[in-house]
Every structure is written in C-alpha cells, then in structure tokens.
Amino acid sequence: MKNSARTRIASAFDELTGRPQQSLNAAVIADLRRRATVAEPRFSPVARSAALTATTLLMVVLIGLAIWSGVWLYIPIPGVQNEQPTKLPEAQAIQLALRQLVFFDPKVFPHGPGRQDCTIIGGGPYPGMRIPGSCQTSAVVDGAGGWLVTFTEYWDAIRFSSGPTTGTLSYRVTYDVDANGKVTQRYQGGDFPPQEAY
Amino acid sequence: MWLAEKELLTETEPNPLIGARAGDLRSFELLVEPLLEPGYRLAVVMLQDRTEAEDVLQEATFRAWRSIRSFRGERASLKSWFLTIVANQCRQTRRARWWSVVRGVTRVRDLAQPEDMVIQRSDLANAVAELGHEDRVALHLYFGLDIPIADVARVLRVSPRGAKSRIHRALKRLRIDLEEQEILQL
Numbered sequence: 001m002k003n004s005a006r007t008r009i010a011s012a013f014d015e016l017t018g019r020p021q022q023s024l025n026a027a028v029i030a031d032l033r034r035r036a037t038v039a040e041p042r043f044s045p046v047a048r049s050a051a052l053t054a055t056t057l058l059m060v061v062l063i064g065l066a067i068w069s070g071v072w073l074y075i076p077i078p079g080v081q082n083e084q085p086t087k088l089p090e091a092q093a094i095q096l097a098l099r100q101l102v103f104f105d106p107k108v109f110p111h112g113p114g115r116q117d118c119t120i121i122g123g124g125p126y127p128g129m130r131i132p133g134s135c136q137t138s139a140v141v142d143g144a145g146g147w148l149v150t151f152t153e154y155w156d157a158i159r160f161s162s163g164p165t166t167g168t169l170s171y172r173v174t175y176d177v178d179a180n181g182k183v184t185q186r187y188q189g190g191d192f193p194p195q196e197a198y
Numbered sequence: 199m200w201l202a203e204k205e206l207l208t209e210t211e212p213n214p215l216i217g218a219r220a221g222d223l224r225s226f227e228l229l230v231e232p233l234l235e236p237g238y239r240l241a242v243v244m245l246q247d248r249t250e251a252e253d254v255l256q257e258a259t260f261r262a263w264r265s266i267r268s269f270r271g272e273r274a275s276l277k278s279w280f281l282t283i284v285a286n287q288c289r290q291t292r293r294a295r296w297w298s299v300v301r302g303v304t305r306v307r308d309l310a311q312p313e314d315m316v317i318q319r320s321d322l323a324n325a326v327a328e329l330g331h332e333d334r335v336a337l338h339l340y341f342g343l344d345i346p347i348a349d350v351a352r353v354l355r356v357s358p359r360g361a362k363s364r365i366h367r368a369l370k371r372l373r374i375d376l377e378e379q380e381i382l383q384l
Binding site for chain 1: 223239255256263323325342344372374
C-alpha cells in the first residue's frame with residue numbers, strides 16, 4: 001500500500017493546523033496551576049444539595065408569606081382592575097353621590113348597590129308624565145380609595161321614546177367620589193329621557 | 199463499591215486518574231498533557247484561529263480539571279472526554295463572536311505560519327480547507343486525531359450514523375476512495 005487515505009488525510013490536517021508552539025503545553029499547565037490555586041471553592045455535593053434545599057425552602061416561605069398577607073392583590077395586572085381596599089366606605093360614597101343628584105329624583109334610587117322598580121317623573125304639562133320603570137345604583141372602585149357611583153333609570157320604549165318603539169331604554173349619570181368624599185360628575189347620557197320631554 | 203476503590207484493588211501501579219479524581223493537580227497534569235496537542239489541533243480546525251485556539255485550550259483544560267471528579271469513564275476514554283470539552287468551548291467561542299459567521303473557510307489558508315508553507319501545501323490540504331466546517335471537523339476527528347466513530351459522534355453531538363454520514367460526505371467531496379478495510383472500519 002503506497003499511502004493509505006487515512007495517512008494522507010491526517011497529513012493534510014497536519015499541514016493545515018501546523019504544529020503547536022513548544023511552549024504551549026507549558027503555558028497551559030502554568031495557567032492551570034495558577035487558576036487551580038486561586039479557583040473558586042468547589043462545593044461538595046452535600047454542600048450543593050444543602051444550598052439548593054435552603055433556597056427552595058426560602059422560596060416556599062416567601063411564597064407562603066405572600067399568599068398569607070395578600071400581597072398579590074396589590075400587584076397590578078394589565079387589563080384587570082384589582083380589588084384594592086378603599087378608605088371611603090361604599091355606602092358613604094353612594095350617599096354623597098345621591099346628594100349631588102339633580103337630574104334624577106334621588107328618592108327613587110336604592111341607597112346601596114341594586115335595582116328596584118320606580119316611577120320616573122318626566123316633563124310635560126304639570127304635574128308631568130309618570131313612566132313606570134326601574135332604577136339602579138351601582139358603585140365600582142376607582143383609583144386610590146375612590147368610587148365611581150352610577151345611577152341608571154330604565155323604561156320601556158312603548159311608554160316613552162323619541163326613536164325606537166320597542167325594547168328597554170336607559171339614561172344614566174355617573175359621579176366620581178374620591179377618597180376624601182369630593183364628588184365630581186363624570187358622565188351623563190343615554191337614550192332621550194322622560195325628564196327632558198316638554 | 200466505588201469505581202475508584204475497584205481500580206485501587208486491581209491495579210498495582212499508581213493510576214493518575216484516581217489521583218486526579220481525588221483532587222491531585224499533578225496527577226491531572228500527567229493525564230492531560232498528552233491530550234493538549236490533539237485538543238489544540240481540534241480547536242484550530244474548529245475556530246480557524248491559532249490565538250483563539252490557545253485561549254480555548256487553556257479554558258478547556260481548566261474546565262476539565264474542575265469536572266474530572268465527575269468523570270466516570272476509563273482512562274482510554276479520557277481523550278474523547280477532553281476533546282468534547284474543547285469542542286464545547288470552541289462552540290461557545292464561536293457563538294460569542296457573531297462575526298465569526300462571516301469569516302470564510304479561506305481563513306484556513308492562513309493557518310500555517312510560514313508564508314512558504316502555504317505555497318508548498320498539497321492539493322489535498324487545500325481541498326480539506328475548502329470543506330464545510332462540520333465536515334472538516336468530523337474528518338479531522340476521525341482521520342486526523344484517530345478517534346473511534348462513536349467518540350467522533352460524541353464530540354460532534356450527533357448520532358454515530360450522523361458522524362459517519364459527515365465523514366462520507368467529506369470524502370466524497372475530496373474524491374477520496376477509501377480502501378475496503380477502511381470502509382469496513384468506518
């Protein structure tokens with residue numbers, strides 16, 4: 001056999017890579033000795049598993065504490081309104097908003113969250129039209145310690161409508177009650193209401 | 199019974215592998231010194247850069263020292279184990295340098311230091327330099343470093359069949375016909 005393929009290829013690689021410098025081995029060993037002496041401590045398997053166990057336990061304790069204290073309630077989640085505790089009680093916020101109610105008759109709305117039958121006193125010739133309907137009060141948390149209180153009246157379109165003659169129509173007023181009890185009207189609108197009839 | 203204890207009972211001469219596993223640096227040096235040149239050559243073929251190859255070899259040697267305690271193979275398999283560490287270190291270096299992808303295989307032509315060596319290089323060496331990275335490394339491991347195909351596969355992190363296929367592909371490109379005996383080995 002003149003020259004086997006194996007030998008020829010090995011020689012080709014020898015040509016390509018060349019021989020390493022003679023000092024390379026000494027340099028690598030010297031570097032190894034230097035780093036081995038100042039190397040980071042090599043943790044024994046026991047120490048490593050102990051550290052892992054301690055870390056796991058710590059994580060479990062922290063998660064348990066978070067669950068117990070309800071911390072997650074304060075973590076803002078995009079798109080979700082968190083149920084934060086408010087300084088102003090809900091009932092008090094509704095009372096404050098009811099006092100500001102001008103467009104509607106405050107007596108016909110529930111003094112707490114809910115919906116009840118009511119008679120809507122509309123406009124028109126004295127004493128005004130009377131439309132049977134329902135009145136709803138609702139309150140949702142808004143901002144730090146504040147509330148959004150909404151009063152909505154519903155009536156049947158057959159009874160009163162400036163447009164469609166079927167279905168249920170509604171009109172609402174919304175107030176922003178902040179933590180200090182300051183009331184600001186946020187919104188008023190809906191279908192054409194009986195109050196504005198003349 | 200621990201493997202180290204077995205070796206102590208069966209071997210009369212001191213085994214540096216046992217010493218190295220026990221944390222003796224001198225024993226580890228005895229083991230690793232013969233492997234430095236193959237490791238360097240592999241790093242040069244993989245990185246196409248002598249300086250980087252030297253850095254990689256230093257780092258790989260230190261890593262081997264750090265992990266020799268967990269090496270459970272026989273001394274015969276130490277070479278492929280060490281070359282696997284070198285290859286992994288080379289991969290890390292290649293990944294760390296995003297611009298390495300734009301360096302062509304022609305860089306290999308500049309590997310041999312003396313200028314006249316480039317001129318004198320054989321046609322086969324030039325053809326090997328033109329091979330793709332993966333094929334060239336597979337060929338180097340099998341023929342250049344004389345490593346069994348199973349260990350070539352381990353270093354390359356492919357199946358033995360995949361390693362064979364790379365070598366066959368490289369040989370085909372080089373237009374080298376293996377002798378029958380070598381084909382059977384492969």
